[in-house]
Amino acid sequence: MPNVxxxxAGGFGAPIAHGLSAKLDSSKHTLTVITSRPYFTHYPALLRVLVTSDRQLEDDSLLGxxxxxxxxxGSIKVGTVTGITKAPNGKSGTVELASGESVPWDVLVLTPGSLWEAGLSLPEGDKSAAVSWFDSWAEKFKQANSYALVGAGAVGIELAGELRDVYPNKKITLIHGDSMFLNDTYPAKFRKDIERRIRIRRIDVLLSNHVDTIDNSGTSHKTREGTPFEADLIVPTRGGRPNTEFIKSLGTKALTPYGRVNVKPTLQVEGETNVFAAGDVIEYKEQKQVAKAAGHAPxxxxxxxxxxxxxxxxxxxxGxxxxxxxxxxxxxxxxxxGMLWGVKLGDYLTAKIKSKTLLVGYAKAAVGLA
Structure with a gap:
């Protein structure tokens, strides 16, 4: 029986699997989802969990x-994928797991997501391992008197805001290699407005500066450019890297030099017929956001x-x-x-849509819980 x-099983794999399970004929095909952790991780909520160890939010962030x-x-198999093999026909094969087990496939969908740093780099294991991880980071933030966050993309900006909520008087410095927050996908006026909102909350900003080494052995530090800054705790808050090392086994056409997956407009992997890819890992000119799942999954x-x-x-x-x-x-x-002339939202609407709930309802829908 052909196996998909x-x-x-993250923000892209979960809705794809959920949708496929409704359309596949179980008498003709099987559906297997391989995940390195036995729970769905809702990353947009994790920064608040890391700072506060909010037990209710932990439950809403780690979903069954x-x-x-x-x-x-369909069925779930917990394991870490180490490689992909293809049969001589090139249209089927096996997925190799770190445990030594092989899972046969006739159609393969790759949504492995990104590898993150620091607090977002959750350990493998069950939910208790994740909860211990959250607690350890909450304690690190509690013990430190000053923080430096390296990277002013969405992760750095949002972590700075969460820290200021919990620690109104501690020193926070946000360091970014570009001359403005985020990147040039967004208009300069919007990027500067976000910086203004951060500064209003007494968060220091160092732009056009880089931190090459995360060294928490002291309090006084300098950027690559020689700018001094103070921090008991330096936290990398840069974007994630594609989790695609195991895809190299598909051949040279599959990956870009950076490690993103080359795909056709049909989201089939270049050089493959029965292999698809979606999510953060694909080489496509768009921002890497879980919201893009609404376009990839169908x-x-x-x-x-x-x-x-x-x-x-x-x-x-x-797109x-x-x-x-x-x-x-x-x-x-x-x-x-990015519609019409470019629509901007302020504190009230952003808080109503995301800041208060952190899109937990969206996460629950992705795994069939809402």
Missing amino acids: VVVG YDKLFQNGN VIIENVIALLSGSSPSKEYK SMEAILVTNGKNGGAGYM
Whole structure:
């Protein structure tokens, strides 16, 4: 019986698996989802959890897979993928796990997500390992009197806001290599407005500066450019790196030099017929955000079903509107939507949409819990 295998059950893999389980005929196909952790991780909420060890938010951030498969059509396998092999026909093969086990596939969907640093680099294991991790970081933040956050993308900005909520009088410095926050996907006026909102909260900003080594052995430090800054705790808050080392086994066409997956407009991996990819890891000119799953998932689902029915995949991914909501603690933030003339949102709407709830409802829907 042909087996559809999804590698990764995060913000992209979970909705793809959820959608496929409703459309696959269980008498003709099996669906297997491989995940390195036995729970879904809702990353947009983790920064607040790391700072506060909020038990309710922990539960809302680490969600079970009990309702992931519709009609019970699918199974979860917990394991770390180390490689992919192909059969001589090139249209099937096995996924190799660190345990030594091999999982056969006839259609393969790759959504392995990103590798993160510091507090977002959760350990493998069950939920108790994650909870211990959160507690250890909350204690680090509690013990430090001053912080330096390296990287003023969404992660750095949001962590700065969470820290200021909990520690109103501690020194916080946000260091960024560019001359403005975020990146040039967004207009300069919006990027400068976010910086203004951060400075209002008495968070220091060092732009056009880099920190090459994370060294927490002292309090006085200097950037690569020689600018001094004070921090008991330096935290890297840079973007994630694609978790694609195991995909090298597919061949040279599969990955870019940086490690992103080359895909066709159908989201099939370059050089492959029965292998698809979605999420942060694909080489596509767009921001790497979980919100893009709403565009990736329908393409993958329709094309997998077409392939299994003997047709050529034809649905193409056309890209998604660029939009971002950046929290600034529980009650503030700013947003941008790349529509019309560019729509900007302030504290009230950003807090209402994201800052207060951290999009927990979206996460629950992704795994069939809402």
